[in-house]
Amino acid sequence: MTIEARALGVTGRLENVSLQAPRGTVTAICGPNGAGKSTLLSCLADLRRPDSGSVHLAGRPLHFTSPRERAQWLGYLPQSPEVAWDVSVETLVSLGRLPWSGAPARENTEAIEEAIATMDLAELRHRPVSHLSGGERARALMARVLATRPGYLLADEPLASLDLGHAAALMRRLRHQARQGRGVVLVIHDLATAMNHADYVVVLDRGHVASEGPPEVALTREIVSSVWKCPATWLGEPGERALSIGLPSPVSERGLLPRD
Numbered sequence: 001m002t003i004e005a006r007a008l009g010v011t012g013r014l015e016n017v018s019l020q021a022p023r024g025t026v027t028a029i030c031g032p033n034g035a036g037k038s039t040l041l042s043c044l045a046d047l048r049r050p051d052s053g054s055v056h057l058a059g060r061p062l063h064f065t066s067p068r069e070r071a072q073w074l075g076y077l078p079q080s081p082e083v084a085w086d087v088s089v090e091t092l093v094s095l096g097r098l099p100w101s102g103a104p105a106r107e108n109t110e111a112i113e114e115a116i117a118t119m120d121l122a123e124l125r126h127r128p129v130s131h132l133s134g135g136e137r138a139r140a141l142m143a144r145v146l147a148t149r150p151g152y153l154l155a156d157e158p159l160a161s162l163d164l165g166h167a168a169a170l171m172r173r174l175r176h177q178a179r180q181g182r183g184v185v186l187v188i189h190d191l192a193t194a195m196n197h198a199d200y201v202v203v204l205d206r207g208h209v210a211s212e213g214p215p216e217v218a219l220t221r222e223i224v225s226s227v228w229k230c231p232a233t234w235l236g237e238p239g240e241r242a243l244s245i246g247l248p249s250p251v252s253e254r255g256l257l258p259r260d
């Protein structure tokens with residue numbers, strides 16, 4: 001089963017963009033600011049209807065599926081999620097089970113507890129969302145999406161506010177979700193994370209697909225340098241790559257300064 005965008009066009013934002021994300025894989029959408037990443041993800045989540053092209057889920061146009069089916073299949077984390085009510089973390093996470101109303105209580109409890117544990121929220125479960133730090137709030141919102149146990153996880157910059165340890169743990173969890181047969185589609189700015197953890201990368205630039213393929217094909221140093229307009233070099237071994245960008249180091253800059 002696959003979620004598939006075919007020749008999407010959104011006036012002024014995306015032109016002729018196609019993407020296939022099969023279940024069992026992690027797909028990363030990368031690109032500079034304004035490239036159209038969030039627009040593409042919101043089309044996949046059926047929150048925006050493209051002006052041209054279509055989105056298919058398991059071969060069916062997305063808009064032919066019922067709202068309940070879409071809510072069960074597509075777990076979406078927007079870039080800047082709002083929390084309308086100042087509920088506790090536990091209540092917020094349990095809202096992720098709404099698409100499954102009628103499911104056995106044991107199943108709901110298990111999904112909620114797993115999401116709380118995965119996002120390391122046990123100590124915060126009774127705290128109102130308004131009393132969380134930015135990163136804690138981001139973890140609670142991700143837990144709500146995980147609690148749904150959707151067929152597809154569509155997340156817009158899910159690592160943006162997380163510290164190193166929580167970001168690594170979430171990436172491990174998302175890879176695990178893919179191994180369990182879910183589809184994971186992430187907008188990611190951190191190219192090393194995309195390089196090391198994605199199965200497939202789509203690079204957008206000004207609304208077009210600039211490159212795509214396995215990470216080492218889609219994110220070559222030439223592509224990174226030309227799309228992001230900054231000289232870059234990959235360091236390290238496959239699976240543990242780091243990106244070095246060509247800024248002069250403070251040490252070499254100091255060496256250039258005239259001495260008193």
Ligand SMILES: Nc1ncnc2c1ncn2[C@@H]1O[C@H](COP(=O)(O)OP(=O)(O)OP(=O)(O)O)[C@@H](O)[C@H]1O
Nearest residue numbers: 012013031032033034035036037038039040079187
């Ligand atoms: N509500 C809007 N109305 C008109 N244009 C918009 C609107 N929202 C975004 N855009 C424009 O659409 C383009 C793509 O925006 P999008 O949010 O998809 O980019 P992005 O790749 O996710 O960027 P970022 O990395 O900054 O989050 C940008 O040029 C942006 O200015």
